Amino acid sequence: DAEITQSPRHKITETGRQVTLACHQTWNHNNMFWYRQDLGHGLRLIHYSYGVHDTNKGEVSDGYSVSRSNTEDLPLTLESAASSQTSVYFCASSETAESYNEQFFGPGTRLTVL
């Protein structure tokens, strides 16, 4: 069955370190998204991609970057981790870009920055 996976599921790091969170989907979807989930804020969009070599900034992109070298993967990099980036991170994908389409979510990565 097609799926979307994230790794690691839990990560503890220190302030100032570079961290990369992996997202891999086997749906062959063109569109991929990264969100962060914080209490009281729901999920907020960090970056998104509509295809290979395409990346776009979302609502809360400062301090994060992504690259899309193939259809299956959209890694999220925290250039210099900060305590404010402690959060749960979700990757999602969708088949087409129409607004009514469902997004499929991964299981999440819980990141703690000390």
Place this chain on the structure above:
Amino acid sequence: GDSVTQMEGPVTLSEEAFLTINCTYTATGYPSLFWYVQYPGEGLQLLLKATKADDKGSNKGFEATYRKETTSFHLEKGSVQVSDSAVYFCALSDIQGAQKLVFGQGTRLTINP
């Protein structure tokens, strides 16, 4: 910009009770509206959606109707079960935003036997 407001949680109900979770939205265009559910330790999954005014989305006994006049998309279920315990998110995707979901803050629901 676009926004979604959900009723504050947490919500605790007894099994077989009637459930309503309120959701209102602000959008410049004609958004698609969604309810996603997050079970403990899992990612979000789509519960139901509606793409135009007066549409009713339904799934697993849950329903929500797209009300353009009141800019609302309230989630209802006639008789909840313990297995419905989860966090529920209302979300919109504006046609201008092309798939960028805007979420409400989430409502944690606990059903007691």
